[in-house]
Amino acid sequence: MLWLNLLLNGLVWGCALGMVAVSFSLIFATTRFFHVAHAAVYGLGGYVAWSALKHGLPEWAALLVGIVACGAVGALIQKLLYERLDRSGATHLVILIASLGLSAVIQNSLAAVYTSNVLQYGLPWGNRTTVIGGALLTNTQMLTVGFGILSYLGAMWFAHRTVLGKRMRAVASNPFLAEITRLQPRQVHIAVMAIGSALVCIPGVLVPLDLGLQPFGGVPILLTATIAVIAGGVGSISGAFVLALVIAVLQNLSLLVMPGEWSIGITFGIFVIFMLFRPRGLFTG
């Protein structure tokens, strides 16, 4: 049953990765800023929730505090940093470097305040397991799947069924036209940064609940999520989520036929070849 265990592990990890990819996709497709500091916001959410929990808040309230804090930080980053740089005529490369700098500031501040130790939430219910078709899943893993699917469906509903979502898609599609038709792209950017940042807090809490909390833990997951966003087709929420699942499942199942040293290299090698044939991604025409 090794294959089933690996498949389920891949799907769980894919759901966590999918939430990061969807949140990054919302931001990147709308603002076109390569928001590297998203990795730090992911980490920040975990630490805020951890602190709230240690101050006696129940689990759901701690998660909510983290979500609100990340949303606020995301909006502030857009308003105080990216928007100012954009108004002053900074290129996207300059904004990327500013984002990298901000990421380093947030992550190193987290390390200074909380130490670089791998922290644990210490919630015994998270580690309890259930047998599903011969494979073992922890409560945290099942929550990750549940929140992953809900986040994907929620993002789809937001983008296609709400006024703000429609404005976001219009801004993403044609920023110039959005400006002259008074869709107020700058306000949309702030709203999308807040929503994307709030969303990334969910995996920012669930992944450390399973694997421990580290100040630099967001970097590798964001890098993989970025590949899912690009290979899925920039702007496609479904593309980002599905490709995140595919990458995670491939990484896990590849262990059946090759040692772990080769797993990541070969998985991403497949994507490099894929991009040669579909450079605009899977879910775009």
Place this chain on the structure above:
Amino acid sequence: MLRISTIALALGLALPASAQTIRLGAVLPLTGPAAVIGMQEQRGIQFAVDEVNAKGGVAGHKIEVLFEDNQAKPDQSVLLFNKLVDLQKVPAVFTGYSGPSLAMAPLAGRKKTLLVNGGAQADALDKASPYLINTIPVLAGELDVLATYLVADAGKKTAAILFENNAAGIAGRDDFLGSFEKAGGKVLAQEPVPFGDTNYRPALLKLAATSPDVVFVVITTGTPQLADQVRQIDAKFTVVGSTFFSDPELIANPNAEGFTHTQVLINAPEGMAAAFKTKYGTEFDFFPKQYYNAATVVMICVEKLLKDGKPVTGENLLAALKEIKTFKGLTTTVFNTNTAATQINMNRINGKQDNLLKVIPPK
């Protein structure tokens, strides 16, 4: 004089705080994923130095350690080593982690600067440079003890290996593989995990599928998460490892029940451990103890040179170390070669305690 000071400061050259102060260097990971250990190593050195300085220093000379952060990166370590040796003229540099230590080792030989490793255990460190001394045994010695115990005493005949994919992890894997098969056991499978990654589940599942008696683990961080994940997959094997399992958080984890490991012996008096905890708010665990010991070894060498009226240079420190040979620090540290020999114990974690199984005296 003012002009000279100004020029020196402008060039980034710090003037000595006092003519009496002896400066040493340390290149350790103080930020990044490895900082959890690097900061403990830093505290161990500083604790030993503060203790000596509070008593008037070494033969009347205060000791100061200049710490540099390498984030456990070999390339960064080389730059920082050059900075400390060329600009600050330090005669000795403390180091940790195998990759950075191996990167600095050739420079230590070329610049005749004593490089003092108190925590890394890759075998290549043993003969990396005549100027690199290891105040902790390299992993080969420890894993030889572990493999012999597992096969001869515990009757474990098959093993799998989970290793961190870096210099220390690969060396550990190779050492265990060689020692276990030499002792009469068979290694069925091996899987790497990236440094800093705490998601061990896929690798553990793959190793468990080969049904080994034991899984040998060589990772430097995330051992409590490993214990949780071993329990979650309902593993039938025993987890075995080296001194890295002496993490207090792992020992306190109920899921680490039965974990068996070697332990390089190092003990601290109760009062000292309490003073350390009061000062830094963390336990005086394995790494600060090792670096306290390493700092003590260096300061004993400095004291000998000062008493003999010799300048404190890297070359003279090395000569003094070879002459003194046996150091009574937190543990008896004997330098028959550049790598110290110390007592190694076999321990098993039971009931949130690290219990002694067997004592193996130094060869």
